Amino acid sequence: MRIAIVINTAWNIYNFRMGLIRSFLDKNYEVHTIAPPDGYEKHLIQEGCKHHLVTLENKGTNPRKDISYIYQLYKLYKKIRPDVILHFTIKPNLYGTVAAKLLGIPVINNVSGLGTVFLRENRSSKIARELYKYVFKFPDKVFFQNSDDLQYFIEKGLVNQRITDLLPGSGVNIQKFQPEVFKRNSKFTFLLAARLIQDKGIHEYAEAARIVLQTYPDIRFLLVGFKDESPFGVKELTLQNWIDQGVLEYLGPTDDIQSVFRHADCVVLPSYREGTPRSLLEAAAMAKPIIATNVPGCIEVVDDQINGFLCEAKNGKDLAEKMIKMLSLSDHDLQQMGQASRIKIEEKFDEDFVIQKYHRSIENILSFSSSNSLTSSVATG
Template sequence: MRIAIVINTSWNIYNFRMSLVKALLAEGHEVIAIAPPDAYSPYLVAAGCQYVPIQMENKGTNPLQDMLLIKQFYSVYTKVQPQVILQYTIKPNIYGTLAAKLAGIPTINNVSGLGTVFIVRNLVSKVALGLYRLAFWFPLKVFFQNHDDQALFIHYKLVKPRLTDVLPGSGIDIKKFVPAPVFTRNLDFTFLMIARVLYEKGVVEFVEASRKLKQKYPQVRCQLLGGLDEAGNIGIKKNTFMAWVNEGAIEYLGTTDDVASVILESDCVVLPSYREGTPKTLLEAAALGKPIITTYVPGCKETVVNGENGYLCEVRNATDLATKMEQMYLLADSQLQQMGAASRRLAVTKFDEQLVIDKYLAVINSIPAKA
């Protein structure tokens, strides 16, 4: 079968969807990756995909302007002629689905996170709700990464319940991401946050909590790994962020293609996000046997059994986050090790990526082959 996978960046396909891509290729399917060109586009070709570029501004929030994407998606889809299209991220999910309907091609959509339009309620978000309601009339299946997002879409009548299903996030390769063979604790206890430098990821709360913690325990290290993003009103300005770094509130690690090695060097992974699909970084942390501190919000709360493999904190509450970080820091080595082991068990039993792959294959295999 000829299968297209469509996302807002080639980087996204390579870093988050390659296990599914490899599984499809192993089943004998032809996979066409459709995404804007970036440094990772050649990697998709090297992995065995056909690559078709498409121009798509993934940060724009003007639905009227974005409607022009329908024509572009339609042009690509009619040219490539896939038998099914797997779509991720907001713009492919909305405009790609409408184009696919016009082209007569079934789609399988994945709502991996609700994005800013659902966190900030304004005219743009109202228009987005309407567009989702229109587009999600047509997919063959709509996968969600947590039950809260599924329930929200059903509540607002954006999608028919029978079309929906829930995945364990993007899943995690539990064979690739494995804990260190011997438990170690850093002499300078290290908290690691992995996220783009955006307000909605809880970066401000992490900085404030780090300040509070370091006042009592100056030897503690609080690190942030992730790219700077000054887009619109959601990205923290570089000057502001670097001022926090220069004062010593946090350490900035920049970006890396080897996130696992950085996680392994930490003692606890922190993500005080306002809302997620299911954060891949927390799944990686769990598989690598690290305790987690995250917010009690959709997408994040699924990764922590409070008190067993980490702690859940209140969203937008730096004081509560600092309290949970202090609790983690004060754990005995044996307790910290037990939490890490519990994270690993959760990754194996709940978030194994094979569960994701099997659900996709089941839907794909239900599509009648064209003569």
């Protein structure tokens, strides 16, 4: 069996899909990973993948570069001849599907969230919808990470419901992300782990921090994640001002998010919309209470008043109120919320659920293709 996995960054593959990849390698499948160079391809190769470099314009849409990306994928797919291709993130989902269709290769796509383009009603969002409507006629299976996104695609006529299915996000490795003995920090510590774009609610996090610090000056607000140079990224000057003014502590990106989570009393994600946020899944697996926005994706992970609090999107004041409510909890109640997080992950978001769904889907698709080929051979024979 030969499988290709296509995502917009090798970092994404290594950090979010290695459980799935290792399950393929354990079956002696030949795994080909395809992504632009970012330094993480060496880790994929060390794991046993055959990695292929492509160039991809991740920020915005450039028709010439996008056509080039389709052609690069077409050449690779033709050379590799995978039995099935797994696409993740917007451009691989769209352009990779076109390349695979031209070669008659089965495809499974994963819509991990609607993304920034769907959060704004403009020319780009209209183009994206038209592209999805055309391209998503071709996949053999399309996974969604929450029911809201799935329903949106069906209602807008962007996908045939027959080929869709739901996944519990990307799942989380509950053996890797384990809770530790509960201990409240002497300075209560909030943490936001996300790419530094406006739609993750970074500005609201800083606004809420300012409000809380007026009454509770010893509270810490940590921020972890990659900077983003797109038009939607947090401006460097703005970030530096937050740091200089003592509002936020920026720790940069990390490959060891477990260590960062260990130092947090509560993990926060004030995002405008999500698929199913990996940061919340990992934090919950480590028995952390959560504050997140009452939006699709986040509500899949947070049960309000049970394992955390939900707040209004784009409302720093409401977020601050939920933070004060969280830090005012007794040790017992804080620990109970964390334990509820862990239980929820074990019951609904174990990575094994995701892995098994992929294996079953691949087997069904290839079995169907094989029976169709046999029927065709008999008919023409």
